[in-house]
Amino acid sequence: MTSGTSHPSKADAALAGLLDQVTRHIHSSNHAADLYPAQWSALRYFAKADAPHRSAISLARYQGIEPGPTTRTVRTLISKGLLEDAGSLGRGRIRRVDVTDKGRELLLSDPLNTVVEALASLDGVQKRALAEALERMLVRLQSKKRQPEGSDPSGAASDPE
Known part of the structure; x- marks a missing residue:
């Protein structure tokens, strides 16, 4: 948007359109290997996160979303053999997850x-x-x-x- 107005300029609208095309391309390409985009995103996150941050709650904070959907995503990735439960983080109920060898192999063909x-x-x-x-x-x-x-x-x- 241009400063001082509530209407976007044509150039801003055109840039938003280009950004929309790029994000749609990325999103649609992330429907690969029987995974949904959120599952790919989670798998990438856990492959790069330090051990203390490899939990569903840390993923939720990173993505800025509620913990429920990320917990379901983590459970699904565990059931697919791409993540594994690596025990408790500290004294609480928070569980750490690690990427399995199968998950690392899949990441080699990350869309x-x-x-x-x-x-x-x-x-x-x-x-x-x-x-x-x-x-x-x-x-x-x-x-x-x-x-x-x-x-x-x-x-x-x-x-x-």
């Missing part, structure tokens, strides 16, 4: 690798600009998601009139 290849075609300046822009957009989108309905970005309640 996100095509996106990695596409990004490899960008030069360093383009990659830095894209990373900065995406990080800024993500922060903005996440902050809007957390705002209660009827409030403005400063946190003050808006006047219902």
